[in-house]
Amino acid sequence: MNRHQRQNSPAQGASPRRATAPEPAPIIIRVNGRPVPALEGQSVLAALHAAGIRTLRRSDRHGEPRGALCAMGVCFECRVTINGQPGIQACMTEVEDGMDIRTDGY
Amino acid sequence: MKRAPATADAVVIGCGVIGASVAFHLALAGLRPVVCERADLAAGSSGACDGLVFLQSKKPGLHLHLALESQRRLEALRAMVPLDYEYLRCGGLVAIGDEAEHEAMRRYVAAQRDSGLDVRLVNGPEARRLEPALSEAVIAAAYSPLDAQINPMRLTLALAAGARQRGARIMPRTAVTGFECQAGAICAVATTRGTIRTRTVVLATGADTPRLAALLGLDPPIRPRRGQLLVTAPQRQILRHCLISARYIAVKYDPALAARSGQSVSMEQTARGNLLLGSTREFAGYDRNTTVDGIQAIAAACTHIVPVLKQVQVIRAFAGLRPWTPDGLPLLGPVPAVPGLVLAAGHEGDGIALSAVTGALIAELIVNGRPRIDLNDFDPMRFSAPASAEAAANGVSP
Amino acid sequence: MDTEPCDVAVCGAGPAGLAAAAVLGRAGLDVRLLDENPLPGGQLLRRSRKPTRGGLDPARRQGLRLAARSKGQNFYGKPLQRVIGIFADGEVLAVDAGHRLVRLRPRAAILATGARERYLPFAGWTLPGVMGAGAAQILVKAHGILPARRLVVAGAGPLLYAAAAETAAARGRVLAVLDQAGWREHWHLALALCRQPTKMLQGAAYLIRLQAAGCRVRCGWRVVRAEGRERAQRVVAVRSAPRGRPSNETMVFSADGLAIGWGLVPNLELAQQAGCRLVHDEHRGGWVVDTDAALQTSRPGIFAAGEVTGIGGGAKALVEGELAAFGVIDYLGSRLGGQVAARRRWLNHRRRRELSLGRALAAVTRVPPEALAGIPDDTVVCRCEDVTMGDIRRAVFSGADSLSALKKTLRLGMGICQGRTCGPVVLDLLALLTRQSPATLPPFGARAPIKPVTLGALAEGRSP
Missing domain, CATH: 1.10.10 (Arc Repressor Mutant, subunit A)
Structure with a gap:
């Protein structure tokens, strides 16, 4: 059994490189016009959450506040307007310097 | 599993919008029909179509006359059923893209006006005043304030619920497996929930009609024609009217224009805010799958006419099988070869618009022996008689 | 735009997809690994761009090795390709980060679309601040951000403990873990875990960490209400009475965050849209993709691996990814090496063991x-x-x-x-x-596009 495993198992490959990754660079995004700090590689959701922003939109039928639920691209509760394009999932989008985000959509 | 009743005044097969409407009108006339639906209510084309009640797309003459009558009835029916079906007389535009279409629409609109429809041609700027989202690609439009839209699934459910309230029995997940005849006339329907004795059977089975008719040795010329549609996420108001392209009409009635390339378009924004964008017309057997080609063609044609749609998200695509007939008109009425059998099928894209009048006329036919409007043009036998070969040739060939 | 031919499209770059792609790549096949996330690894390995170690879990360690290696491979050249449908003619349609369509025509496909959390609605669960336990975990692990200042974790299943313990490890305040399952269900899970000592150890480590952080761990309690204006401020829970008898024992927490989850359900949408048959098995999480022994679905040439064939965790996903890859190699008529038969036997043996764990998980997360x-x-x-x-x-x-x-x-x-x-x-x-x-009761159907795509992207390069 072990012999086969050694020959075929991808588990026997190289271990992840432990090279020191560069620290993520701080950037600035704009949320509803206000500057908010973020880190390169962060999702938009993480950046907003770190800034204390929980309400990302209003429910379109009754105007109730809604925020992220699944954070993995399933529930679509975290959709925001990014650079003018509405309906973008904050959890599935990485921040970019100068990105314009609006949380007043529905 | 609930058993079917042993007898019924009439058995309606199929609970799409036509079957539900026939059952409703039969029940309204005091009969106790049983509706056998092989799947769920509105599981076929009635649950996979747009919600246009478009008068401008009806053939001038009796077809348009029926559509006008049907619309009046759809407005009146709202007070008689227990569910709102989001009927809205929003007015409709036929978007014209080039001079050839413009010329064809001039003739077509004149004929419609002669048939009594309130419709007029407007130029490009006027079309954009009516519907600001239209692009410059629209050079003119035909406009009628009478065109309306509806939620077809809710209409089907509403008619079925209204029928049930008046004594009809609706049986979903009940498939018809055969018919029993006595001296050539129908006397019973065999279903997966037992046999129902009846002297009257209405086939309201849309594109599935040939399969059921084959059980009686008949082959009505109805063929499935696939229509793919896209649904967008709910939007704030983008469209004020329901809208089709002139190609839509061309594909239906004008073989010369239909032969040119390009995708015909239908658009509406539902009460909820979703846009419903269609639609293809393809002969692909009973395949209800959507295709990359179909989806892309609709997207390209719609964004060409309404560019703001480019950033709107599509959340699903679906396809329904329209019951196509050689002359674009439904098959309504008795089948002399099988006494007791009545056809109410073959509406292609007009099932929703013609649902109310179809149900009323078929009920009158069954209860009184003849409907108030003469159904000769819709005679199910019109294709089998040699005289009707010409009529078939005039229609759109597959 | 033309479709691009390739040998195999692997949909999903979690453990199952990574394991499959590695085997297929070694067999010399032209593989495309498609995933909507910026990094390979799926939910199990979801991590930051900083190098991470797997910890105790061997599945995580193996997955991380695969993910690390996949970066150098041609098949993972382009992340962020979201599959939106597999059509009747075999075309795989995806959309990339720049809203452009990607059209592939593979000879075979593997569906490794993983699982998502199951949520139970309760009063106030739509308030901002109420999030999935997985969401809390992603925030704290992938981004180093605390999900809340004062967090309550509620629902059922082992993921609650992971989310709570990882938040506590990041010095977050976790007031309580409220597990709806009683001790009896946990006892069955513990028995199943006896054969998996590392998982047992990991569970023990979570509990010790939570204990040390002063977090209350309660079994047989469920959340009934989140309260607050604009965002969650209070969480109310009641004790589940045995055999449905009413109970008026309640707990109220002043918390600005509530992480919830009741186990996992498979992401079946792509399989459904592609027309693959489903089968219902309550021990594997309800509706799952029906496959044969080689993990081929009812649609020839389409294989399934990982959580979509039944909830069973990362180790099962790795095993099935490899098995599905062997199935695809067979299907394409490529030659398999001599030792493969023995390897497959061993993988099938492992698969059965992991499925029994899934059965215990299903019992613990069943909603009463x-x-x-x-x-x-x-x-x-x-x-x-x-x-x-x-x-x-x-x-x-x-x-x-x-x-x-x-x-x-x-x-x-x-x-x-x-x-x-x-x-x-x-x-x-x-x-x-x-x-x-x-x-x-058949589940909701799924149609293309299985995730939203703009009309502009669909219309691109196409004349009206």
């Missing part, structure tokens, strides 16, 4: 009828279309007895998430309200 029956009428169930529990009860009362009927009357599941969030729980609700077996 009283929790469903107790959902108040004014609670939103379908968050996209704002359909409430009362709407559902009334529709069922007037005769709706299938998901399709509820959908047509209420628009339930017709919103932008396409029923992914409410679908699993509505199936349970409907079974309860109409006294039908869940196995006779």
Whole structure:
């Protein structure tokens, strides 16, 4: 059994490189016009959450506040307007310097 | 599993919008029909179509006359059923893209006006005043304030619920497996929930009609024609009217224009805010799958006419099988070869618009022996008689 | 735009997809690994861009090795390709980060679309601050951000403990873990874990960490309400009485965050859209993709691996990814090496062991009828279309007895998430309200595009 495993198992490959990754660079995004700090590689959701922003939109039928639920691209509760394009999932989008985000959509 | 009743005044097969409407009108006339639906209510084309009640797309003459009558009835029916079906007389535009279409629409609109429809041609700027989202690609439009839209699934459910309230029995997940005849006339329907004795059977089975008719040795010329549609996420108001392209009409009635390339378009924004964008017309057997080609063609044609749609998200695509007939008109009425059998099928894209009048006329036919409007043009036998070969040739060939 | 031919499209770059792609790549096949996330690894390995170690879990360690190696491979050149459909002619349609369509025509495909969390609606669960346990974990692990200042974790299943312990490890304040399952269900899970000592150790480590952080761990309690204006401020829980008897024991927490989850459900949408047959198995998490022994679905050339064939965790996913890859190699008529038969036997043996773990997980995360029956009428169930529990009860009362009927009357599941969030729980609700077996109730269907795509992207390069 072990012999086969050694020959075929991808588990026997190289271990992840432990090279020191560069620290993520701080950037600035704009949320509803206000500057908010973020880190390169962060999702938009993480950046907003770190800034204390929980309400990302209003429910379109009754105007109730809604925020992220699944954070993995399933529930679509975290959709925001990014650079003018509405309906973008904050959890599935990485921040970019100068990105314009609006949380007043529905 | 609930058993079917042993007898019924009439058995309606199929609970799409036509079957539900026939059952409703039969029940309204005091009969106790049983509706056998092989799947769920509105599981076929009635649950996979747009919600246009478009008068401008009806053939001038009796077809348009029926559509006008049907619309009046759809407005009146709202007070008689227990569910709102989001009927809205929003007015409709036929978007014209080039001079050839413009010329064809001039003739077509004149004929419609002669048939009594309130419709007029407007130029490009006027079309954009009516519907600001239209692009410059629209050079003119035909406009009628009478065109309306509806939620077809809710209409089907509403008619079925209204029928049930008046004594009809609706049986979903009940498939018809055969018919029993006595001296050539129908006397019973065999279903997966037992046999129902009846002297009257209405086939309201849309594109599935040939399969059921084959059980009686008949082959009505109805063929499935696939229509793919896209649904967008709910939007704030983008469209004020329901809208089709002139190609839509061309594909239906004008073989010369239909032969040119390009995708015909239908658009509406539902009460909820979703846009419903269609639609293809393809002969692909009973395949209800959507295709990359179909989806892309609709997207390209719609964004060409309404560019703001480019950033709107599509959340699903679906396809329904329209019951196509050689002359674009439904098959309504008795089948002399099988006494007791009545056809109410073959509406292609007009099932929703013609649902109310179809149900009323078929009920009158069954209860009184003849409907108030003469159904000769819709005679199910019109294709089998040699005289009707010409009529078939005039229609759109597959 | 033309379609690009390739040998195999692997949909999903979690453990199953990574394991499959590695084997297929070694066999010299032209593989495309498609995933909507910026980094390979799926939910199990979701991590930051900083190098991470796997910890105790061997599946995580192996997965991380695969993910690290996949970066150098040609098949993972382009991340962020979201598959939106597999069509009848075999074409795989995806959309990339720049909203451009990617059209592939593979000779075979592997569906490794993983799982998502199951949520149970309760009063106030739509308030911002109420999030999935997985969401809390992603925030703290992938981004180093605390999910809340004061967090309560509630629901059922081992993921709650992971989310709580990782938040505590990041010096977050976790007030309580409220597990709806009682000690009896946990005892069965512990028995199943006996054969997996590392998982047992990991569980023990979580509990020790939570104990040390002063977090209350309570079994047999469930959350009934989140309260607050604009965002969650208080969490109310009650003790589940044995055998459905009412209980008035309650706990109230002042918390600005509530992480919830009731186990996992498979992401079946792509399989459904592609026309693959499903099968119902309550021990594997309800509806799952039906496969043969080689993990081929009912659609020839389409294989399935990982959580979509039954909830069973990362180790099962790795095993199935490899098995599915062997199945594809067979299907394409490529030659398999001499030792493969033995390797397959061993993988199948491992697979059976992991499936028994899945069975114990399913028991621990089963939602009790009283929790469903107790959902108040004014609670939103379908968050996209704002359909409430009362709407559902009334529709069922007037005769709706299938998901399709509820959908047509209420628009339930017709919103932008396409029923992914409410679908699993509505199936349970409907079974309860109409006294039908869940196995006779088909789930919501799925149609292309299985995730939203702009009309502009679809229309690109196409004349009207």
